[in-house]
Amino acid sequence: MKIKSQLSQIITQALQSANIETTDAIVISDATKPEFGDYQFNGIMKLAKILKKNPREIATTVLEHIDTTGMIDRVEVAGPGFINIWLDNEWLAKASTSILDDDRVGVGYVETPQKVVIDYSGPNMAKQMHVGHLRSSIIGDTLATLLEFLGDEVIRQNHIGDWGTQFGMLIAYLEEQGTDTASQNLKDLEQFYKDAKVRFDESEDFANKAREYVVKIQQGDAHCLKLWKQFIDTSLGHCEEVYEKLGVNLNREDVRAESFYNDALSNIISTLKEQNISTTSDGAECVFLEGSDVPLIIQKGDGGYLYATTDLAALKFRAKELEADRICYVVDARQGGHFKQVFAISKMAGMVGEEVNLEHIAFGTMMDKSGKPFKTRDGGTVKLIDLLDEAVVRAKATIKEREGHEEAELEKVAKAIGIGAVKYADLSISRESNYLFSWDKMLSFDGNTALYMQYAYARIQSIFRKHNGEINGEIIIGDALEHRLSLMLLKFEDTLTKASIEATPHTITSYLYDLVTLFMKFYEQNPILKEGVEEEIKMSRLQLALLTANVIKKGLDILGIEVVDKI
């Protein structure tokens, strides 16, 4: 339910009928404290300054014009000129009852759907996926699911790295090994790469062949291309295993590899040359931008292209061919400078229209306990697949002592909890800051963790199992806690909207945490199935519980995290 925009309209109307003119957007905020109501409007003070009038006087006048039929219970002027708003219990009851059977739990669609390209994950085919790919993959996936749910048309783009000099070496080695035995060796790409590198360093012949193969692939040599394709296919298969485990919704159709843009690269250069945007400097083709002392190099002195060139081609493709309104790059924050340049140039050269929103959805680095980038004990990169397997093993250990799990069920629950923990830990931190990786913290039942949400969900399911019957009737708001809970449930849409605009998954996790905390309080204080609870109240509370479960489930679903009925 779009509560804030409804309230904003009511206030706008009140201002109009009070003959107060303003050009500012009417922004409704959540009340900072329960005693200040549910929502507040803080714009009167600013208005008073412009009108040179007493803010409390204006607030009082506006107050008289606020239409309180329906949604609003009461309003008051407080402090220097705040307008505090309490929502009506009847209205809350009705509104929350009405979304009980809704599989969108009351969430509507965006008014003007956009075509949004989301570039995320983007693994390098020469290597195994490591923890560095985790954040891009899950933040991007959440964003994609979220925008899709809200009604945008989302085009996922997995910009895999399948091009470059290292592939000459790799396919030369693949050929040398024989493609049959090699497919076995390709199971560990990291090792395969190392072995190939050893060969490269020890044998001059091999090294020459590797270099020769790079050229041959680029020239479209059928034999080399076949080997190359085989290699990419195997490597991509590894990625898909990770996606499967991680529950990331990327498949072959979403792959638009670097190599896809090869044919477009020369055109990018000529376009920039023609418009005099680029100049030759030290033999390389460069674009110098104001405010940046370092140019963006788009073509090397030897005529070769760079990833900047590919990025420009990709931007053009996404804007012109895919006709995107918004293009999001879910990429490490360290590439901020690069994207700033590439975005500016693409617009300058008309490769991307002015109206297209280009966003670098930046995220920080994953750190270990000592505050250094996350590595294995011997300093290597942590393979993503190993990390995920460990998460499941650890999750299993934490829940094993709990009663009533059969082996198959335990496996399933451990998977939901382990993977959920890893994803939630990552998504719940504001994405631009670096984040500290800690098994203990992410697998804790306490605090803002996936497990706490899953536990709350399981607890609710347990109530239903015990009740084991029909749930009907209406939601009745009986006390302040039920008032707050039903309102919180109705705030789901406003939360998702904010998260989608700012591309901040942690907005959703904070909301879920608040919701679950509130539900836990409700659960402690408002008995549902216990003796002496009137039938009407029981039904109402069962429905509040049901709605809470539905919102938790949908919220976690958007984050790509599963729920389980028992923990």
Added chain:
RNA sequence: GCACUCGUAGCUCAGCUGGAUAGAGCACCCGCCUUCUAAGCGGGCGGUCUCAGGUUCGAAUCCUGACGGGUGUACCA
């Protein structure tokens, strides 16, 4: 050097398009299970929001500067 970014409780983090007495979790202390999953809930302890100026009715939030950490900085991606 320049650019970007961060600095909030002992620790991990919210809050930042200016609003009322700055919030959570962990840790520590104290309560609550004959009754819906106590891996829960309630209460307590804990703050010069790095510092100094400025803008104004009002600043953790905006601006300037300093200090401290991280990152990026010409032909890798």
